[in-house]
Amino acid sequence: MKILVCISKxxxxxxxxxxxxxxxxxxxxxxxxxxxxxxxYYALVRAIELKEADASTVIHLINVGxxxxxxxxxxxxxxxxxxxxxxxADNPDSFxxxxxxxxxxxxxxxxxxxxxxETIDYNxxxxxGMVAELLDLxxxxxxxRFELNGxxxxxxxxxxxxxxxxxxxxxxxxxxxxxxxxxxxxxxxGIMAARTKPLKVVEPAAAEALTVTETxxxxxxxxxxxxxxxxxxQELVRLLHEEAKVI
Amino acid sequence: MSVLIFIDINEEGQVKKTSLEVLTYGSKLxxxxxxxxxxxxLAPAKEDLAALGKYGIKKVYQVSNGALxxxxxxxxxxxxxxxxxxxxxxxxxxxxNTDGKALxxxxxxxxxxxxxxxxxxxxxxxxxxxxKKSVFSGKAFANIKITTPVKIIxxxxxxxxxxxxxxxxxxxxxxxxxxxxxxxVTSVQKQKTDVPLAEAERVVSGGRGMKGPENxxxxxxxxxxxxxxLACSRPVADAHWRPHNxxxxxxxxxxxxxxxxxxxxxxxxxxxxxxNRSKVIVVINKDPDAPFFKAADYGxxxxxxxxxxxxTEAVKQLKG
Numbered sequence: 001m002k003i004l005v006c007i008s009k010x011x012x013x014x015x016x017x018x019x020x021x022x023x024x025x026x027x028x029x030x031x032x033x034x035x036x037x038x039x040x041y042y043a044l045v046r047a048i049e050l051k052e053a054d055a056s057t058v059i060h061l062i063n064v065g066x067x068x069x070x071x072x073x074x075x076x077x078x079x080x081x082x083x084x085x086x087x088x089a090d091n092p093d094s095f096x097x098x099x100x101x102x103x104x105x106x107x108x109x110x111x112x113x114x115x116x117x118e119t120i121d122y123n124x125x126x127x128x129g130m131v132a133e134l135l136d137l138x139x140x141x142x143x144x145r146f147e148l149n150g151x152x153x154x155x156x157x158x159x160x161x162x163x164x165x166x167x168x169x170x171x172x173x174x175x176x177x178x179x180x181x182x183x184x185x186x187x188x189x190g191i192m193a194a195r196t197k198p199l200k201v202v203e204p205a206a207a208e209a210l211t212v213t214e215t216x217x218x219x220x221x222x223x224x225x226x227x228x229x230x231x232x233x234q235e236l237v238r239l240l241h242e243e244a245k246v247i
Numbered sequence: 248m249s250v251l252i253f254i255d256i257n258e259e260g261q262v263k264k265t266s267l268e269v270l271t272y273g274s275k276l277x278x279x280x281x282x283x284x285x286x287x288x289l290a291p292a293k294e295d296l297a298a299l300g301k302y303g304i305k306k307v308y309q310v311s312n313g314a315l316x317x318x319x320x321x322x323x324x325x326x327x328x329x330x331x332x333x334x335x336x337x338x339x340x341x342x343x344n345t346d347g348k349a350l351x352x353x354x355x356x357x358x359x360x361x362x363x364x365x366x367x368x369x370x371x372x373x374x375x376x377x378x379k380k381s382v383f384s385g386k387a388f389a390n391i392k393i394t395t396p397v398k399i400i401x402x403x404x405x406x407x408x409x410x411x412x413x414x415x416x417x418x419x420x421x422x423x424x425x426x427x428x429x430x431x432v433t434s435v436q437k438q439k440t441d442v443p444l445a446e447a448e449r450v451v452s453g454g455r456g457m458k459g460p461e462n463x464x465x466x467x468x469x470x471x472x473x474x475x476x477l478a479c480s481r482p483v484a485d486a487h488w489r490p491h492n493x494x495x496x497x498x499x500x501x502x503x504x505x506x507x508x509x510x511x512x513x514x515x516x517x518x519x520x521x522x523n524r525s526k527v528i529v530v531i532n533k534d535p536d537a538p539f540f541k542a543a544d545y546g547x548x549x550x551x552x553x554x555x556x557x558x559t560e561a562v563k564q565l566k567g
């Protein structure tokens with residue numbers, strides 16, 4: 001079994017969001033970078049669990065990014081990835097990223113392609129579907145459970161107001177959601193082993209951008225909380241009804 | 248040239264509420280572009296699709312094909328691409344809901360059409376085609392220029408008000424050629440709730456301050472009084488007090504209701520990232536220093552076990 005796990009580098013959740021160059025670039029000053037939590041907690045850890053159930057499984061990691069992504073790739077290797085490829089393309093749009101992943105996947109013959117449901121910076125939820133279409137593979141998005149029986153996967157996915165259980169033969173592309181697995185912490189043995197695991201850097205395939213990020217902006221600041229006496233909850237209801245008009 | 252809107256239909260054959268938002272959005276966009284808005288329904292509908300004309304669309308392409316009985320992004324994409332071509336659409340609009348998130352990216356690749364997902368407003372179209380979308384988990388916006396002839400937008404749920412007027416749409420049968428789906432839907436489990444979380448206009452959410460799952464009854468009562476959906480913070484889902492699909496936050500669901508009531512939730516940045524697009528936030532917490540108060544519009548510092556039942560009663564009184 002060969003699994004490809006797509007991992008992105010994202011700013012830490014607590015990073016201050018600010019922009020430079022006339023609001024055209026994210027201000028990276030002082031930013032701590034992490035593996036996108038949806039890629040790490042759910043996609044990678046579920047792949048590791050599948051490997052634990054079947055020792056012949058090999059977990060390949062892929063990242064599309066510059067050399068500054070190597071630290072988070074090493075962390076993913078420390079968690080349990082076996083080998084990694086970084087496609088040396090910095091900051092393409094979703095289609096550009098998907099094109100690079102699909103290119104590597106075509107040559108790799110993977111049984112499963114896992115990725116998080118979205119990145120916490122661009123919130124695009126687009127790369128998984130794009131990879132699946134480029135490879136003409138089935139795509140199950142927002143998966144909350146994944147079970148394997150030979151070459152058939154039983155995948156539960158989120159739908160509005162509930163869940164749906166899907167059955168599909170491999171290969172398949174799966175975007176992973178909460179419920180797939182629980183976050184793990186790399187141990188010292190994993191960290192030491194990760195230093196010698198292969199991290200191959202390849203140059204990108206040609207890919208055109210379909211979109212361009214022009215500028216960023218911040219939402220207007222909140223006016224501040226209006227505190228209400230706990231003995232006068234009727235006042236809160238009055239405000240929600242008459243002032244905010246939400247009930 | 249037209250704006251084609253994907254009409255998302257649930258397993259019960261009903262048009263999803265999020266589709267009404269995109270029908271309104273797509274109709275406004277068509278007006279802005281000086282063209283017609285049209286809809287496309289791939290799944291079997293039990294509703295009268297002609298009635299969707301009241302949201303501003305002129306025509307609905309209704310596809311009947313057994314391969315489309317259940318949602319499969321691969322099959323749906325192939326079908327949609329054919330309807331886009333038949334309609335000569337230059338903009339395709341989806342809701343950024345569970346189906347839209349699977350479908351819009353695939354269609355983007357198939358049509359080589361730029362996708363702006365998570366849009367929060369109508370695009371600027373006077374010069375370049377620029378779509379404002381939510382990024383950094385609601386902490387910022389990005390303006391995305393779509394550079395391709397055909398453009399795809401997926402609209403974040405609850406970002407655009409539904410407007411219904413008069414009108415009837417012409418329902419036009421459309422034929423597509425697709426393969427059998429590779430995904431087999433074996434079961435669908437709906438939560439025992441009246442309001443799906445993703446579509447809810449009001450949400451009541453509990454955190455660790457609730458002290459245990461046995462105390463959720465007071466939140467259920469409040470949610471019922473408010474016609475709200477229930478949600479929870481990550482520690483609550485991790486402790487299995489509530490199902491994980493109720494978890495809202497950065498690694499759970501992202502929501503944007505009109506009203507979000509946070510009870511016993513301190514307001515960690517990861518939680519805020521999932522709810523900070525809510526229009527009005529109410530925080531009830533006994534800790535006056537809880538960070539959530541900084542993001543709140545209204546707050547009560549007090550014991551939630553005393554405040555929440557009073558809140559429920561006051562809402563019931565208001566409603567008579």
